[in-house]
Amino acid sequence: MRLNLTVNGRAMTADDVWEGESLLYVLRERLGLPGSKNACEQGECGSCTVYLDRVPVCACLVAAGQAQDREVGTVEGLADGEELSTVQRAFIDEGAVQCGFCTPGLLVAADDLIERVPEPSDAEIREALAGNLCRCTGYEKIMAAVRTAAERSGGTSGSGSSAGGDRT
Amino acid sequence: MTGATRATSPGPERIEGHAKVTGTARYAFEHPVADPLYLHPLRATIARGRVTSVDTTAAERVDGVRLVLTHHNAEALVPIGDPELAVLQSDEIAFRGQLIGAVVAETQESAAHAADLVEIRYERMAHDSDFRDDADIVYTPDADASPMLSPDLEEGDVDAALADAAFTVDATYTTPTEHHNPLEPHAVIAAWDDDGLTLHDSNQGSHLVRDLIAPLFGVDKERVSVISPHVGGAFGSKGMPHGHVALTALAARHTAGRPVKYALSRTQMFELVGYRPPTRQRVRLGADREGRLVATEHDSLEQTSRFKQYAEQSASASREMYTSPNRRVTNRLAALDVPAPTWMRAPGEAGGMYALESAMDELAVSAGIDPVELRLRNEPEVAPVSGLPFSSRNLPACLREGAERFGWHERDPRPGVRREGDWLVGTGVAASSFPSLFFPGSLATIRHESGGKYRVEIGAVDIGTGSRTALTQLAAEALEVPVEAVELWLGSTEQPHASLAGGSAGTASWGSTVVEAVRAFRTEHGHDPVSGAETTAGAGKNPDAGEYAMHSYGAQFAEVRVNADTGEVRVPRMLGVFAAGRIVNPRTARSQFLGGMTMGISMALHEHSVVDERFGHVVNHDLAGYHIAGNADVGSVEVDWIDEHDPHVNPVGVKGIGEIGIVGTAAAIGNAAHHATGVRVRDLPLTPEKFLR
Ligand code: FES
Ligand code: FES
Numbered sequence: 029m030r031l032n033l034t035v036n037g038r039a040m041t042a043d044d045v046w047e048g049e050s051l052l053y054v055l056r057e058r059l060g061l062p063g064s065k066n067a068c069e070q071g072e073c074g075s076c077t078v079y080l081d082r083v084p085v086c087a088c089l090v091a092a093g094q095a096q097d098r099e100v101g102t103v104e105g106l107a108d109g110e111e112l113s114t115v116q117r118a119f120i121d122e123g124a125v126q127c128g129f130c131t132p133g134l135l136v137a138a139d140d141l142i143e144r145v146p147e148p149s150d151a152e153i154r155e156a157l158a159g160n161l162c163r164c165t166g167y168e169k170i171m172a173a174v175r176t177a178a179e180r181s182g183g184t185s186g187s188g189s190s191a192g193g194d195r196t
Numbered sequence: 197m198t199g200a201t202r203a204t205s206p207g208p209e210r211i212e213g214h215a216k217v218t219g220t221a222r223y224a225f226e227h228p229v230a231d232p233l234y235l236h237p238l239r240a241t242i243a244r245g246r247v248t249s250v251d252t253t254a255a256e257r258v259d260g261v262r263l264v265l266t267h268h269n270a271e272a273l274v275p276i277g278d279p280e281l282a283v284l285q286s287d288e289i290a291f292r293g294q295l296i297g298a299v300v301a302e303t304q305e306s307a308a309h310a311a312d313l314v315e316i317r318y319e320r321m322a323h324d325s326d327f328r329d330d331a332d333i334v335y336t337p338d339a340d341a342s343p344m345l346s347p348d349l350e351e352g353d354v355d356a357a358l359a360d361a362a363f364t365v366d367a368t369y370t371t372p373t374e375h376h377n378p379l380e381p382h383a384v385i386a387a388w389d390d391d392g393l394t395l396h397d398s399n400q401g402s403h404l405v406r407d408l409i410a411p412l413f414g415v416d417k418e419r420v421s422v423i424s425p426h427v428g429g430a431f432g433s434k435g436m437p438h439g440h441v442a443l444t445a446l447a448a449r450h451t452a453g454r455p456v457k458y459a460l461s462r463t464q465m466f467e468l469v470g471y472r473p474p475t476r477q478r479v480r481l482g483a484d485r486e487g488r489l490v491a492t493e494h495d496s497l498e499q500t501s502r503f504k505q506y507a508e509q510s511a512s513a514s515r516e517m518y519t520s521p522n523r524r525v526t527n528r529l530a531a532l533d534v535p536a537p538t539w540m541r542a543p544g545e546a547g548g549m550y551a552l553e554s555a556m557d558e559l560a561v562s563a564g565i566d567p568v569e570l571r572l573r574n575e576p577e578v579a580p581v582s583g584l585p586f587s588s589r590n591l592p593a594c595l596r597e598g599a600e601r602f603g604w605h606e607r608d609p610r611p612g613v614r615r616e617g618d619w620l621v622g623t624g625v626a627a628s629s630f631p632s633l634f635f636p637g638s639l640a641t642i643r644h645e646s647g648g649k650y651r652v653e654i655g656a657v658d659i660g661t662g663s664r665t666a667l668t669q670l671a672a673e674a675l676e677v678p679v680e681a682v683e684l685w686l687g688s689t690e691q692p693h694a695s696l697a698g699g700s701a702g703t704a705s706w707g708s709t710v711v712e713a714v715r716a717f718r719t720e721h722g723h724d725p726v727s728g729a730e731t732t733a734g735a736g737k738n739p740d741a742g743e744y745a746m747h748s749y750g751a752q753f754a755e756v757r758v759n760a761d762t763g764e765v766r767v768p769r770m771l772g773v774f775a776a777g778r779i780v781n782p783r784t785a786r787s788q789f790l791g792g793m794t795m796g797i798s799m800a801l802h803e804h805s806v807v808d809e810r811f812g813h814v815v816n817h818d819l820a821g822y823h824i825a826g827n828a829d830v831g832s833v834e835v836d837w838i839d840e841h842d843p844h845v846n847p848v849g850v851k852g853i854g855e856i857g858i859v860g861t862a863a864a865i866g867n868a869a870h871h872a873t874g875v876r877v878r879d880l881p882l883t884p885e886k887f888l889r
Pocket of ligand 2: 124127129161165428429660
């Protein structure tokens with residue numbers, strides 16, 4: 029099929045697409061946008077998280093045909109030109125990036141969280157990001173980065189729970 | 197929240213951070229290449245036997261298929277002694293999942309579809325993949341055959357000392373098969389042209405890949421380029437090139453220069469890129485009335501593969517840890533028809549210290565001595581085996597500082613007496629240790645570009661540890677210029693030869709190399725070098741090597757809650773205090789410790805590759821079945837370190853921090869779970885049913 033979609037605000041087209049292949053494959057192998065990562069292909073790790081019509085999805089679980097005429101947002105579209113988004117900046121400042129393979133998906137998920145919940149508590153952050161696996165950082169720095177990003181976006185961040193207060 | 201921040205500056209931010217957050221950092225599979233083809237492997241569906249026939253007719257008819265490769269049409273490789281790399285060289289099958297062919301096609305989907313259509317028939321032979329202590333399969337590896345192996349140890353009379361000891365422990369601990377699961381699957385793009393082979397490869401050392409792949413194909417090393425600018429985690433699984441690299445390079449022989457791309461699926465990673473082998477460890481300890489060890493015995497039985505030997509050597513963790521006049525340390529292997537294990541973060545130490553530090557806790561309980569105090573009483577003056585002085589050993593400082601920070605002195609030692617609602621609450625401690633290694637033979641080039649800007653090149657790799665940033669800092673410091681004046685290049689064979697990222701030795705080995713190369717540069721070109729002035733040099737031999745025992749240490753503290761009704765185990769709080777020499781960049785270092793400890797929590801609570809002996813494979817072979825700790829599994833994790841100046845360990849005073857964070861974590865959690873419940877679970881992972889009885 030010929031696939032028409034908008035990615036990061038730009039109209040894009042891919043030809044000879046088998047409608048059963050994943051949106052992730054289309055982005056990475058056909059549209060030259062390998063920012064979204066493939067780490068499990070089964071919706072378990074969140075590395076491939078992108079916006080589909082402003083809703084975060086695992087691009088590995090979306091069939092190419094389902095993206096026809098829709099709007100996709102990827103990590104490559106988070107920054108405004110040279111200007112990093114708040115979440116991107118916070119991830120660098122807090123040292124939340126190690127190998128960086130989980131980072132693109134986490135950034136989209138975190139961006140979405142702060143958009144929906146401007147002042148997330150620690151429990152809300154952990155819950156919202158529970159589907160984004162990271163094998164390197166141990167999550168502490170990711171938590172710090174999301175708190176910082178929320179704070180800089182105007183919220184007060186994490187104040188709803190006590191320090192380290194993630195007890196079950 | 198967590199992580200009491202220290203007064204020190206956080207250190208420069210990660211140099212490639214911008215590229216990683218914008219999605220522009222290119223990992224192996226993402227290198228733009230013209231006109232690529234995609235590879236899908238054929239893999240054995242039996243655990244032992246041979247391939248008797250292959251019918252590729254249907255596969256070859258699939259639209260877009262360019263090649264079906266099997267042992268019939270694969271070219272002969274040069275035997276270099278690594279069975280993992282000798283792919284498609286015969287019809288023999290040594291483990292289930294083994295690479296036995298490949299389909300190469302215009303898209304990933306068509307390659308996968310065609311691979312399904314290849315008809316393979318086998319002659320099946322009886323296999324054995326049941327890990328157990330059985331004379332038929334168990335042997336002691338020949339320590340003389342490899343410098344990586346340490347011989348068994350026998351000192352004094354362990355049995356007599358145990359018979360006379362005031363307190364004894366005799367316990368057997370087991371650890372399961374675990375898989376590294378870096379987030380980035382192993383991936384490679386292979387292309388041959390007139391100049392030779394180019395590999396964009398996800399690895400822990402591009403030079404090592406070249407050093408093995410070039411002779412495998414019988415070509416000069418100069419004709420193989422390996423490029424690996426960004427690696428999405430590795431943890432040992434990318435230390436040695438595995439069969440997929442050879443397979444992809446073999447396939448690319450047939451594509452007239454078109455690059456062949458192959459990224460393993462998560463499931464394939466459970467059979468093709470190594471794992472931490474399961475262990476069964478018996479520890480016997482004897483102590484006098486004061487809790488001083490009079491006898492230490494540690495025997496470890498570990499799985500290896502008949503296909504390729506790997507010795508984890510978990511018992512060796514007990515060699516240099518505590519003083520004890522009578523000691524026996526033995527490592528044995530059980531050889532099975534399974535894939536080859538390999539190094540996984542803190543190989544030997546992660547499992548070995550789990551057993552030793554759990555046994556120390558059991559000793560503390562039976563002797564009625566505080567577990568922190570028990571460890572302090574068994575501190576050796578000199579390294580117990582070699583008799584060498586320690587270059588520095590600050591385990592007591594870690595234990596004391598950690599106890600203070602954790603609030604240890606308020607602890608009631610009685611197990612199973614604290615309950616908050618449905619949760620039984622306890623705390624535990626364990627020591628950690630990891631050898632400080634140094635790999636010789638790396639070279640760095642220092643070049644003055646112009647106007648005080650320097651270019652530093654070293655064929656090292658950054659697998660996410662922060663080595664690019666730490667090496668830039670060390671170079672800038674040695675050059676006495678700001679960090680911004682140094683441009684560091686690493687990750688490929690275009691740069692001078694460097695050792696692999698492993699053994700927590702990266703910053704120590706490469707950092708020393710960079711610093712020595714700067715010295716050589718200054719000697720040659722002075723402090724006002726002309727533009728283009730350049731020197732390539734390496735680190736000489738450390739005069740203190742062999743004169744001192746060199747290790748990093750740490751103390752791990754855990755609070756654990758076990759649900760009284762369901763047995764669910766949670767770890768709301770952990771603290772690790774480490775003594776690991778100089779910390780070059782606190783920002784990236786903290787993440788390394790935190791990441792190690794979190795992998796330790798994951799090892800303690802979740803990770804378990806379940807083998808079905810009937811078929812010889814791991815059944816939970818994906819991230820749905822093999823759980824690694826997610827954000828919601830982790831509570832507060834704090835990290836701190838002792839300022840440690842070690843003048844002996846290497847020219848930069850760095851001991852290595854990549855692995856020690858995982859060491860001791862599972863023991864601290866298991867000890868805390870016992871303190872919470874009174875139930876001593878000796879088999880990892882600590883899953884709920886083990887606490888219900
Ligand atoms: S790659 Fe899509 S969730 Fe893992
Ligand atoms: S930074 Fe490596 S997986 Fe998260």
